[in-house]
Amino acid sequence: MTTPLLALEDLNVWFELPGGGELHAVRGVSFDLEAGERFGLVGESGCGKTTAMLSIMGLLPPNATVAGEVRLDGENILARGEETVSPHRWDDIAMVFQGAMNAFNPVQTVGSQIEEPMHLHGVAEGKLARRQAEELLERVGIPKDRADRFPHEFSGGMRQRAAIAMALACEPKILLADEPTTALDVMVQAQILELLVSLASDFNLALILVTHDLPVVAQVCDRAAVMYAGEVAESASIDALFHTPKHPYTRLLFAATPDLRAGGERVASIPGAPPRLDKPIVGCPFQPRCDSAFAPCATETPLLKKVGDRHVAACHLNDHVREPATA
Amino acid sequence: MSTNGSKPLLEVEDLVASYPVGRGLVGAAKREPKLEVHAVDGVSFALNRGEMLALVGESGCGKTSTAQSVLRLIETSGGSIRFDGQEITGLSAKDLRPLRRRMQIVYQDPYESLDPRFRVGATIEEPLQVHGIGSKDERREEVKRALELAGLTPPELYIDRYPHELSGGQRQRVAIAASLVLHPELLVADEPVSMLDVSVRAGILSILDELRDNGLAVLMITHDLSTAAHYADRIAVMYLGRIVEAGPTEEVLLAPRHPYTRALLSVVPEIRAVEHVVLTGEIPDPTRVPAGCRFHPRCPALADGSADAAGVADHCRGTALPVLPAADEHSCACHLVAALVAGGDRT
Numbered sequence: 001m002t003t004p005l006l007a008l009e010d011l012n013v014w015f016e017l018p019g020g021g022e023l024h025a026v027r028g029v030s031f032d033l034e035a036g037e038r039f040g041l042v043g044e045s046g047c048g049k050t051t052a053m054l055s056i057m058g059l060l061p062p063n064a065t066v067a068g069e070v071r072l073d074g075e076n077i078l079a080r081g082e083e084t085v086s087p088h089r090w091d092d093i094a095m096v097f098q099g100a101m102n103a104f105n106p107v108q109t110v111g112s113q114i115e116e117p118m119h120l121h122g123v124a125e126g127k128l129a130r131r132q133a134e135e136l137l138e139r140v141g142i143p144k145d146r147a148d149r150f151p152h153e154f155s156g157g158m159r160q161r162a163a164i165a166m167a168l169a170c171e172p173k174i175l176l177a178d179e180p181t182t183a184l185d186v187m188v189q190a191q192i193l194e195l196l197v198s199l200a201s202d203f204n205l206a207l208i209l210v211t212h213d214l215p216v217v218a219q220v221c222d223r224a225a226v227m228y229a230g231e232v233a234e235s236a237s238i239d240a241l242f243h244t245p246k247h248p249y250t251r252l253l254f255a256a257t258p259d260l261r262a263g264g265e266r267v268a269s270i271p272g273a274p275p276r277l278d279k280p281i282v283g284c285p286f287q288p289r290c291d292s293a294f295a296p297c298a299t300e301t302p303l304l305k306k307v308g309d310r311h312v313a314a315c316h317l318n319d320h321v322r323e324p325a326t327a
Numbered sequence: 328m329s330t331n332g333s334k335p336l337l338e339v340e341d342l343v344a345s346y347p348v349g350r351g352l353v354g355a356a357k358r359e360p361k362l363e364v365h366a367v368d369g370v371s372f373a374l375n376r377g378e379m380l381a382l383v384g385e386s387g388c389g390k391t392s393t394a395q396s397v398l399r400l401i402e403t404s405g406g407s408i409r410f411d412g413q414e415i416t417g418l419s420a421k422d423l424r425p426l427r428r429r430m431q432i433v434y435q436d437p438y439e440s441l442d443p444r445f446r447v448g449a450t451i452e453e454p455l456q457v458h459g460i461g462s463k464d465e466r467r468e469e470v471k472r473a474l475e476l477a478g479l480t481p482p483e484l485y486i487d488r489y490p491h492e493l494s495g496g497q498r499q500r501v502a503i504a505a506s507l508v509l510h511p512e513l514l515v516a517d518e519p520v521s522m523l524d525v526s527v528r529a530g531i532l533s534i535l536d537e538l539r540d541n542g543l544a545v546l547m548i549t550h551d552l553s554t555a556a557h558y559a560d561r562i563a564v565m566y567l568g569r570i571v572e573a574g575p576t577e578e579v580l581l582a583p584r585h586p587y588t589r590a591l592l593s594v595v596p597e598i599r600a601v602e603h604v605v606l607t608g609e610i611p612d613p614t615r616v617p618a619g620c621r622f623h624p625r626c627p628a629l630a631d632g633s634a635d636a637a638g639v640a641d642h643c644r645g646t647a648l649p650v651l652p653a654a655d656e657h658s659c660a661c662h663l664v665a666a667l668v669a670g671g672d673r674t
Contacts, residue, residue: 044524044526045524155609157609185386185550185610186385186550186591186594186595187590187591187594187605188385188609189594189596190594190596190605191605193596194603194605212524212525213596214525215595215596215598218596218597218598219596242598252526253525253526254598256526257525257598258528258529258551258553258554258556258557259553259597259598260556260592260595260597261556261597266529266533266536266557267528267529267557269527269528269530270527271530273496273527
C-alpha cells in the first residue's frame with residue numbers, strides 16, 4: 001500500500017478548562033489524503049473540525065493536549081511537538097484561517113504581507129519576493145499593481161483571494177481552508193470556490209475544506225468526512241455520502257439542508273443539540289438525536305468501520321444489518 | 328392581492344432610502360456637493376396577510392434598508408408605504424406608536440439581539456410593558472402563549488432562564504416569542520437563520536411557516552435562495568437598490584428571466600452539480616450607480632452578445648429602466664427580456 005500524503009491517526013485533543021476539568025474536543029479522528037485530492041470536513045459548530053486543523057498546523061493554544069499521529073509522507077510531525085511541526089508549517093502545509101480576510105495588518109500593504117512568510121521561511125528575499133508576491137496575486141485574480149495597496153482598499157472577496165495567495169507563498173503541498181467563504185456573498189463564494197479548485201489542480205495541491213455547508217463540499221470536494229461531537233461519524237466519496245449514507249447523522253444532515261431544486265418540499269431539522277464534550281460520553285454521541293437508535297447505541301461506543309471502498313462509518317446499524325445472526 | 332379582492336396589508340411604492348456619505352475634510356473645504364448613497368432606489372411591492380415574501384440579494388443590495396424603512400426604523404427620502412391602507416411615511420412618532428405593535432422584527436443574530444441580563448420572561452414581557460398592556464398576571468400569560476407559539480414548551484422551563492443558558496436555536500425562538508407577544512400582523516425576519524447551525528434552521532423556519540398559515544404577513548430578508556425556495560410564496564430579487572425580478576417562488580426559480588437572477592441561481596452551491604454562470608467583479612459602489620441598466624457592466628447577456636443580437640445593447644448601456652411596479656405575477660426589469668417578450672408577441 002502506498003503512503004498517503006497526509007494521514008491523521010487516532011487524533012485526540014483535550015482542552016484544560018479554567019475551572020478545572022477537561023474538554024475532549026477531538027475524539028479519535030482518523031482520515032487520509034492523497035496529493036491533489038480535495039477533501040471536505042463537514043459538521044456543525046463545535047464539532048472539532050477547526051481544532052483538528054489547528055493540530056495539524058501545530059497551532060493549538062497552550063491549554064491543549066494532543067495525542068495520536070499526524071503523518072506527512074509517513075513522518076509523524078507531532079512526534080516532538082514544535083520541533084517536528086515547524087519545518088513543515090507553511091512550507092508543506094499552509095492554512096487559510098477562518099476570518100483571515102479580516103486579519104490583515106491594516107497599516108502594511110497587502111504585497112508586503114504576502115512576502116512576509118517568504119522572508120521568514122527563507123524562500124525569497126527583496127525583489128524576488130516582490131515578484132513572487134505579484135505573481136501569486138495575479139494567480140488568484142488580483143492585478144499585480146494592487147500589491148502596493150492597503151487591505152482597506154480591497155473588497156471582502158479580494159481580501160480572501162489575498163489570504164489564499166499568502167497561504168501559497170511557500171508553495172505548500174497541502175492547503176487547509178477553514179470556512180473560506182462563510183462571510184461572503186454567494187456570487188463571490190462561487191468565485192473563491194472556483195479559484196480553490198483550479199489552484200488544487202494546477203499545483204497538484206491537496207485541499208482540506210472545512211465548512212458547515214454540505215452543498216459547498218459537494219461542489220468542491222471528491223471525498224469528505226462528516227464530524228459529530230469531535231468524532232468522524234462517516235467518511236466517504238461525496239456520491240456515497242449523498243446516495244448511500246451509512247450513518248443516520250449524515251442522512252439527517254442532508255435532509256436538513258435546503259436545496260434549490262427540491263420544490264416545496266419541507267426540510268427537517270434534527271431535534272436536540274450535540275452533547276457536552278466536557279463530560280464523558282457513553283454509547284454513541286448521536287444516539288439522543290438519532291431516529292434509528294436501538295439497544296446497543298445507548299451503552300456501546302460504535303467504532304469507525306469499513307463499510308465500502310474508502311467508505312467508513314461509526315454506527316451500530318451497519319453491524320446489525322450486515323450480521324443479523326451473530327452473538 | 329387580486330385573488331380574494333382584499334387589500335394587501337403592506338403596499339410599498341417607489342420607495343427611496345438614502346444615507347449621507349462623508350465627502351471628507353478636503354471635500355468639505357472645497358465645498359464639493361454633499362454625497363448620498365441610495366441604498367433603496369425605487370422599490371415597489373405588496374404583501375398580503377398570510378403570505379411570505381422573500382427579499383433576496385447580495386449584501387449591499389438594499390434588502391435590509393428596505394425592511395427597516397417599512398418599519399420606519401430608518402427615514403425614507405421618497406415613495407410611499409401603506410400599512411393596512413394607511414400611509415405611514417409622514418407619521419409622527421406618536422401617531423406611529425399604535426401601528427408599531429402591529430409590525431415587528433426578528434433580527435439575524437440572537438447572540439446580540441437579546442439582553443444578557445434579562446431573563447427570557449422579562450425580554451418577552453418588555454414590549455407589553457412599553458405599550459402598557461395588561462396586568463402583571465395577564466402579561467405573564469401572554470409571555471407563556473408567545474413562548475409556546477415559538478416552540479419553547481413547556482414555557483415554565485424557559486421563562487426564568489438567561490440567554491447564556493440557551494442554545495442559538497433556542498435564543499432565536501425567544502427573539503421570535505418577543506416579536507409575537509404583541510400579536511403583530513406583519514413580521515419582518517431579517518436573515519432569521521443565517522447565524523444558526525443547519526440542523527436547527529428548519530425548526531425556526533417552520534415556526535414562521537406556521538405563523539404565515541395562520542394569517543401573519545411575513546417579509547423575509549435573506550441572501551440564501553435555497554431557504555427562500557423552500558418557504559416563501561413569492562420572491563423579489565434585489566440588485567443595487569432595485570428589485571430586478573419578482574414573482575411566485577416556483578416561477579422565479581424554475582423560469583428566471585433576468586440575467587442577474589439566472590446567474591445568482593446558478594451559483595447557489597448544490598448537492599447535485601449544475602453549470603455555473605459566475606459573474607465577474609463585484610457589486611459596484613452604490614454612490615456610482617452605472618448608467619442605463621444598473622446591472623449592465625456585469626451582465627452575461629451583454630458579454631455573450633445575446634443583447635447585441637436582440638438589438639438592445641445600446642439600451643442596456645444607456646437607457647435607465649423604470650421602477651418595477653408591485654405585481655402578483657412574474658415581472659422583471661430587463662431590456663433584453665422586454666425585447667424578447669415583445670418579439671414573441673408579434674410572431
